[in-house]
Amino acid sequence: MRKAIVAGNWKMNGSLVSNELLINAILKGADKLLTDSVDVVLCPPNVYLSQVGELLKNSSVMFGAQNISLHQGDGAHTGEVNARMVKEFGAQFVIVGHSERRANQYETDANVLDKIKHALHYGVTPLFCVGETLDQRESGKVECVISDQVLSVLEGLTEQDASKLVVAYEPVWAIGTGLTATPEQAQEVHSYIRSLFSSKYGQGIAEKVRILYGGSVNATNASDLFKMKDIDGGLVGGASLKADEFLEICRSSADLVVSD
Numbered sequence: 001m002r003k004a005i006v007a008g009n010w011k012m013n014g015s016l017v018s019n020e021l022l023i024n025a026i027l028k029g030a031d032k033l034l035t036d037s038v039d040v041v042l043c044p045p046n047v048y049l050s051q052v053g054e055l056l057k058n059s060s061v062m063f064g065a066q067n068i069s070l071h072q073g074d075g076a077h078t079g080e081v082n083a084r085m086v087k088e089f090g091a092q093f094v095i096v097g098h099s100e101r102r103a104n105q106y107e108t109d110a111n112v113l114d115k116i117k118h119a120l121h122y123g124v125t126p127l128f129c130v131g132e133t134l135d136q137r138e139s140g141k142v143e144c145v146i147s148d149q150v151l152s153v154l155e156g157l158t159e160q161d162a163s164k165l166v167v168a169y170e171p172v173w174a175i176g177t178g179l180t181a182t183p184e185q186a187q188e189v190h191s192y193i194r195s196l197f198s199s200k201y202g203q204g205i206a207e208k209v210r211i212l213y214g215g216s217v218n219a220t221n222a223s224d225l226f227k228m229k230d231i232d233g234g235l236v237g238g239a240s241l242k243a244d245e246f247l248e249i250c251r252s253s254a255d256l257v258v259s260d
Contacts, residue, residue, distance in 0.1 A: 002210050004226070004233040004253040006164060007041035007127060008240025009066065009214075014044055016051060018102035023055045025243030030250065035060035037254035038233065041093050042240070043127075046081050049089040060074045063126065064093025065069060067101065070111055072118045078200045083118040094119050095235075097129040097149070099172045116153060119124070120161050127166050127235060128153060129214070134173035143192055150196045167193055167211045168235040174215030176237060183224045183231075186213045192232035219248035 023042070030040055043064045044052045053061050069080035086094060095114040096119065116126045130149040148167075154162055169189050174180050181189075190211045198206035213225050214235030218230050225231055233253050239245045 001210065002232050003039055005041060005094065005210055005212055006035065006250045007043060007064070007095075007168075007212065007234045007248075008246055009098075009124075009234050009235055009237050010044045011066070011100075011237060012045060012185075012242060013241055014048055015050075019044065019048055019051055019057060022241065023052065023061075023087065026247060027056075027059055027061060029243065029247040030059075030061055030210040032060060034247075034254045036248055038250050041127075041248055043093065043095055046086065049086060049091055053090040062092045063090070064095065064124075065091045066095050066098075067104055067123075067162065068094050068096070068119060069116055070118075070119065071074055078158040083115075083122040083124055087122040087124050091124060093125045093166070094124045095168075096128065099131055099170060099175060100256050103172075109149060112149075113153050113156045116165070117156070119157060120157075125164060125166060127168050127212070129168045129170050129235070131172050131175075131215070132199060133168040134161070137171070137173065146189060147196060148194060150193060152199050153201075156174055159205060162197070162201060163205050163208055165209060167192060167209060168214050169211060170214035170235060176216070178216055180216045180221050181213070185230050186225055187228035187230055190228065194230055217249060219245045220253070222249040224254070 040061045041064055043066050046065050065086040069082045072191050085137040094120040096115045103109045119126045130146055136145050171181050193211055194206045197209050212233045212235045213231050217234040217236045218239045
């Protein structure tokens with residue numbers, strides 16, 4: 001059985017004071033029973049990795065970075081932070097290929113593959129994001145878009161490395177809009193993503209890969225989404241900045257594990 005993941009993407013939010021308040025509230029509610037059932041991950045802005053790592057020390061809640069550089073080694077890359085650096089702070093995960101970076105920083109599929117390779121080289125698990133725009137969905141191009149994004153990465157990885165990925169399906173039209181894919185719509189795409197892994201590496205690898213849903217996940221819709229066969233948790237945006245709501249989303253996933 002795949003262990004669920006609920007990861008909070010704080011985006012460009014936070015302060016030393018608010019981070020501590022938020023994390024203390026999450027730790028108070030995230031007992032061992034919950035984290036035994038669900039991998040709980042917090043992804044703050046990179047400047048707060050040291051603080052977050054210290055606050056989470058000796059807890060079962062993990063943390064990750066929101067981005068790493070295209071450049072693997074040290075060098076003359078002003079403003080960049082590479083995979084080795086975030087690993088040095090203890091980050092276990094990194095978000096790669098988020099639609100906001102694809103759109104605003106013009107990151108390509110080739111860029112995403114390079115970042116995934118760098119992360120894996122240093123033992124950091126990529127949270128690899130894919131998803132279509134509303135125009136692409138309405139034009140019937142969902143599978144074409146998802147296939148291009150997923151296969152552009154799988155073609156560049158070994159089977160062993162591909163098995164370490166966590167995929168996050170985030171329909172672009174549902175990110176920060178309040179719109180959410182129905183559980184059935186999300187399940188359809190998650191199943192298709194798993195089929196791409198199966199076609200490339202076989203059913204054994206495909207069944208091990210964890211695929212998360214992201215896109216206006218909240219305490220109200222999480223349970224119905226997580227009941228779907230191929231949805232293994234969520235990549236949560238705004239709701240991850242509210243301890244009670246984030247914990248409720250985590251419990252929605254944990255409750256399914258316990259009930260099974």
